[in-house]
Amino acid sequence: MSEQKRDFSNARSILATDCGSTTTKAILIELVDGEYRQTFRGEAPTTVEAPFEDVTRGVLNSVLEVEELARTRNDNRRILNGEEIITPQDGDSGVDIYISTSSAGGGLQMMVAGVVKSMTGESAERAALGAGAIVMDVLASNDGRLPHEKISRIRQLRPDMILLSGGIDGGTVSHVVELAEILHAANPKPRLGMSYKLPVIYAGNKEAKQTIWETLGSVTDLKIVDNIRPVLERENLQPSRDEIHELFMEHVMAQAPGYKKLMSWTDAPIMPTPGAVGAIIQTVAKLMDISVVGVDIGGATTDMFSVFDGIFNRTVSANLGMSYSVCNVLAEASLPNVLRWVPMEMDETELMNRIGNKMIRPTTIPQAMEELKIEQAIAREALRLSFVQHKQFAVGLKGVQKERTISDAFDQSGSGETLVDMMNLDLMVGSGGVLSHAPRRHQSARMMIDAFLPEGITQLAVDSIFMMPHLGVLSTVHEKAATEVFTKDCLIYLGSCIAPVGPIKPGKKMLDISLTFADGKTETHELMQGDMFSIQVAYEEPVKAVLKPAKGLDIGAGKAQEITTELQGGLVGLIFDGRGRQPFVLPEDPTTRVAKLQEWSLATAEYPETETAAE
Amino acid sequence: MAHAYTPGLKVLKESKVQKTRLLPLKGTVHANKGQQVSPATIVASTALPGNVQMVNVAGMLNTDPDDVLDIMLKKPGDVIEKNEALAQSKGIFGLFKSTLPCPVTGTLESISEITGQVVLREAPIPVEVDGYITGEVIEELPQEGVVVETTGVFIQGIFGIGGERQGEIVTIVDDPSSEITGDLLKEEYKGKILIGGSFISLAAFQKAMKIGVAGIIVGGFNYQDLKPILGYDLGVAITGGENIPTALIVTEGFGQINIASRTFELLKSHEGKVASINGATQIRAGVIRPEVIIPLTKEQQQGVDQAIDAAGGITNGSLVRVIRAPWFGVLGTVKSLPPELCHMESGTLVRVAEVTLPSGEVVLLPRANLEMVETD
Numbered sequence: 001m002s003e004q005k006r007d008f009s010n011a012r013s014i015l016a017t018d019c020g021s022t023t024t025k026a027i028l029i030e031l032v033d034g035e036y037r038q039t040f041r042g043e044a045p046t047t048v049e050a051p052f053e054d055v056t057r058g059v060l061n062s063v064l065e066v067e068e069l070a071r072t073r074n075d076n077r078r079i080l081n082g083e084e085i086i087t088p089q090d091g092d093s094g095v096d097i098y099i100s101t102s103s104a105g106g107g108l109q110m111m112v113a114g115v116v117k118s119m120t121g122e123s124a125e126r127a128a129l130g131a132g133a134i135v136m137d138v139l140a141s142n143d144g145r146l147p148h149e150k151i152s153r154i155r156q157l158r159p160d161m162i163l164l165s166g167g168i169d170g171g172t173v174s175h176v177v178e179l180a181e182i183l184h185a186a187n188p189k190p191r192l193g194m195s196y197k198l199p200v201i202y203a204g205n206k207e208a209k210q211t212i213w214e215t216l217g218s219v220t221d222l223k224i225v226d227n228i229r230p231v232l233e234r235e236n237l238q239p240s241r242d243e244i245h246e247l248f249m250e251h252v253m254a255q256a257p258g259y260k261k262l263m264s265w266t267d268a269p270i271m272p273t274p275g276a277v278g279a280i281i282q283t284v285a286k287l288m289d290i291s292v293v294g295v296d297i298g299g300a301t302t303d304m305f306s307v308f309d310g311i312f313n314r315t316v317s318a319n320l321g322m323s324y325s326v327c328n329v330l331a332e333a334s335l336p337n338v339l340r341w342v343p344m345e346m347d348e349t350e351l352m353n354r355i356g357n358k359m360i361r362p363t364t365i366p367q368a369m370e371e372l373k374i375e376q377a378i379a380r381e382a383l384r385l386s387f388v389q390h391k392q393f394a395v396g397l398k399g400v401q402k403e404r405t406i407s408d409a410f411d412q413s414g415s416g417e418t419l420v421d422m423m424n425l426d427l428m429v430g431s432g433g434v435l436s437h438a439p440r441r442h443q444s445a446r447m448m449i450d451a452f453l454p455e456g457i458t459q460l461a462v463d464s465i466f467m468m469p470h471l472g473v474l475s476t477v478h479e480k481a482a483t484e485v486f487t488k489d490c491l492i493y494l495g496s497c498i499a500p501v502g503p504i505k506p507g508k509k510m511l512d513i514s515l516t517f518a519d520g521k522t523e524t525h526e527l528m529q530g531d532m533f534s535i536q537v538a539y540e541e542p543v544k545a546v547l548k549p550a551k552g553l554d555i556g557a558g559k560a561q562e563i564t565t566e567l568q569g570g571l572v573g574l575i576f577d578g579r580g581r582q583p584f585v586l587p588e589d590p591t592t593r594v595a596k597l598q599e600w601s602l603a604t605a606e607y608p609e610t611e612t613a614a615e
Numbered sequence: 616m617a618h619a620y621t622p623g624l625k626v627l628k629e630s631k632v633q634k635t636r637l638l639p640l641k642g643t644v645h646a647n648k649g650q651q652v653s654p655a656t657i658v659a660s661t662a663l664p665g666n667v668q669m670v671n672v673a674g675m676l677n678t679d680p681d682d683v684l685d686i687m688l689k690k691p692g693d694v695i696e697k698n699e700a701l702a703q704s705k706g707i708f709g710l711f712k713s714t715l716p717c718p719v720t721g722t723l724e725s726i727s728e729i730t731g732q733v734v735l736r737e738a739p740i741p742v743e744v745d746g747y748i749t750g751e752v753i754e755e756l757p758q759e760g761v762v763v764e765t766t767g768v769f770i771q772g773i774f775g776i777g778g779e780r781q782g783e784i785v786t787i788v789d790d791p792s793s794e795i796t797g798d799l800l801k802e803e804y805k806g807k808i809l810i811g812g813s814f815i816s817l818a819a820f821q822k823a824m825k826i827g828v829a830g831i832i833v834g835g836f837n838y839q840d841l842k843p844i845l846g847y848d849l850g851v852a853i854t855g856g857e858n859i860p861t862a863l864i865v866t867e868g869f870g871q872i873n874i875a876s877r878t879f880e881l882l883k884s885h886e887g888k889v890a891s892i893n894g895a896t897q898i899r900a901g902v903i904r905p906e907v908i909i910p911l912t913k914e915q916q917q918g919v920d921q922a923i924d925a926a927g928g929i930t931n932g933s934l935v936r937v938i939r940a941p942w943f944g945v946l947g948t949v950k951s952l953p954p955e956l957c958h959m960e961s962g963t964l965v966r967v968a969e970v971t972l973p974s975g976e977v978v979l980l981p982r983a984n985l986e987m988v989e990t991d
Contacts, residue, residue, distance in 0.1 A: 147669035178730040185667045328850025356838030356869035364939040372961035439962030
């Protein structure tokens with residue numbers, strides 16, 4: 001099936017699956033009244049491991065659930081013929097496109113290498129992350145480790161593949177060859193499958209190609225692509241990313257049980273799940289001409305994506321998650337940082353034990369309200385730390401000489417500044433269990449606001465049922481269907497956060513707000529420092545707003561500059577956040593902090609019990 | 616009848632237990648099918664490739680990389696001793712030559728004319744795999760290892776630290792709710808496996824390590840006490856490689872939680888027998904839980920061995936353990952499994968089970984917060 005190139009532009013139905021580490025999720029997209037809509041969804045446990053050891057079993061089970069649901073509407077609807085997906089659609093039978101993503105078996109785990117850690121090393125890391133990989137380590141000539149330390153690290157980690165870069169074209173040869181010699185000496189074995197050679201992609205100085213070939217050609221499955229950093233001023237990541245996807249299919253996927261069969265079913269190459277999420281975020285940012293930050297918080301890892309000024313970046317925080325690695329969030333954030341979000345008094349030992357128990361019993365669900373609050377406090381820190389890592393990584397190219405004018409004399413910003421500009425961020429999309437399945441959407445909004453601290457006016461949304469991976473791979477074969485479903489069915493708009501930026505004394509007025517609603521009704525409000533409140537506004541009925549920040553504060557147009565704009569609502573509405581940005585400060589005294597947290601909770605309808613208490 | 620799949624920890628009085636004993640790399644298998652082995656029997660061995668050292672000869676002798684071949688005193692494949700001359704510079708007019716001594720004993724693997732680096736490989740590192748339990752080799756895995764089978768008690772814990780240990784079982788508390796305190800730990804417990812009740816404090820565990828206790832099995836432990844033992848914050852539950860004298864197996868979870876009575880009584884009934892335990896835990900795909908195995912001789916076996924239908928999941932009447940607050944650690948019996956989703960106090964909409972607690976109270980709990988107690 002995948003051998004044939006078919007025209008998908010007139011597709012009537014699309015079946016997409018995502019084979020996750022634990023669950024395989026299937027969605028059906030159909031042409032309804034001339035537009036593509038997601039109609040049914042099914043899920044089943046992933047079957048990569050014993051006793052099944054065949055990923056297609058879980059795929060078929062999830063598709064069967066979709067088929068059963070589809071038949072509640074049309075009894076003749078069929079997708080499966082025994083153990084086969086029917087393609088193309090013929091009447092009520094089959095689908096026109098079948099596609100899939102996968103992160104089963106731990107996803108794609110890579111090591112990358114470059115000569116200078118902050119230059120070619122970082123470019124290689126960006127290429128690998130953008131392709132959907134987890135980067136286990138970055139080797140560099142200047143990383144401070146001795147050769148034998150690097151060798152033992154390679155042996156110990158056993159990556160799925162290695163991306164070797166280094167040197168601009170015409171630059172250093174010896175350093176990049178030295179890295180190749182280290183790889184040769186380590187003679188690394190791939191993680192899966194003992195019988196094949198480890199795939200290595202060389203994307204460095206073209207002058208070194210021949211020597212690299214002589215060094216690594218016989219011991220690894222070496223692929224040579226164009227230099228990732230041909231000149232200091234420019235990255236060329238796409239050839240490396242394409243080769244990573246190619247090798248992911250050829251080697252890594254082919255080793256996983258049942259994938260050969262699955263690959264023969266799909267109409268487009270199977271993409272690593274995070275690579276697919278990145279693809280849909282890029283597509284949407286491009287089509288809507290907006291800047292986007294996306295996050296997918298899972299049990300073990302948190303993926304972050306951003307598009308600013310058309311530049312895409314992805315990072316994965318491999319050990320920041322809500323179950324398997326929840327204790328690592330505690331370790332990295334430190335206990336006081338988790339505790340600052342817990343809206344009740346709590347014994348520290350007790351809190352740590354509860355978090356520890358979540359790690360060792362990762363599939364449990366918060367039954368009591370107190371447990372939910374603790375989980376959401378940790379989620380804030382996991383998201384915050386992931387975002388810190390993302391901002392540090394999503395930077396302009398380092399090592400680039402900048403032309404400066406006299407006006408830059410007082411603004412000596414170097415190369416390598418973060419591209420993440422919170423004031424210019426248009427849309428923030430949250431995904432993953434703790435955000436997508438929070439009992440109240442208000443909780444998702446609050447977690448994102450507290451963790452990311454959006455500045456000025458920022459629209460918030462969550463992925464309703466985690467279909468971004470499906471839509472990402474779909475965007476590679478049918479962009480129109482992917483974006484239609486993304487905006488209509490995938491995203492649940494929560495509303496907008498309005499947060500003035502700048503220092504101000506406690507209790508002072510931050511913002512004058514005049515709102516004109518769709519029905520012509522008008523309201524005025526004042527946002528005081530330390531306060532937070534929400535106003536219900538539906539997504540379909542944006543309000544006209546005039547926002548006038550106090551002296552020294554900025555809401556998007558500059559200090560003390562008034563703006564007239566339209567504010568987008570959603571299930572939560574508008575959240576005005578007067579807790580401050582740059583600086584954002586929480587009360588240090590525990591009693592005051594808990595009281596404030598409860599007050600903000602009530603003002604944003606976060607937890608039902610605080611409402612009851614207030615009544 | 617409705618049922619739900621909720622994997623649980625095994626607490627089996629008598630069961631066939633198979634352990635696969637594998638080498639990290641291919642090597643030689645020493646035990647044969649049908650052979651009786653003990654924990655100390657070496658069943659397979661191999662040699663891991665030695666460490667690699669890279670020596671920047673060109674840099675150290677101040678010469679160009681492409682001249683390195685000319686100044687080398689050894690060639691690839693040569694065996695070289697530590698401090699033996701590896702290379703010698705040409706000097707000036709044949710005088711003032713500098714000699715580079717070899718930093719390690721090993722084999723010269725390669726010389727690079729591009730970087731001027733020389734690769735030396737140290738001697739292989741021998742690795743042996745032992746039998747771990749007393750039992751019979753039921754399968755040979757050529758060049759890789761063996762499968763050893765025994766019949767005995769098999770108990771899984773929820774979390775552990777420390778690797779494989781063997782020792783005689785000694786119960787040092789009176790009941791499942793008692794804590795192991797420092798004063799209960801005596802020098803004579805060196806090399807023993809101690810059974811406790813609800814808890815062991817950091818100070819008591821440190822005393823046990825000092826004495827050289829082989830292992831401790833207990834209901835609960837404080838999460839924050841792991842750091843002083845391990846030397847780092849345990850962020851992800853992957854353990855087993857810790858270099859500590861005493862393995863710890865926690866059967867219930869973090870905090871002070873009574874060890875399940877059944878587990879306690881079962882262990883206590885085998886007082887004085889030698890157990891093999893392993894604290895290694897891995898909570899991700901391919902879950903590994905810590906374990907206690909007490910091999911039983913033919914005479915000790917009572918033939919209660921039954922196939923446990925683990926895949927059957929919980930049904931009405933199943934014995935379950937609650938594994939999350941507010942009823943954490945409590946055992947109950949499933950009264951019914953309502954098909955409809957229910958709202959919990961937290962607002963979460965979940966699939967539930969009606970569970971009768973020991974007090975007779977019937978509570979509605981998320982199925983995800985129940986663990987089937989697999990017993991025989």
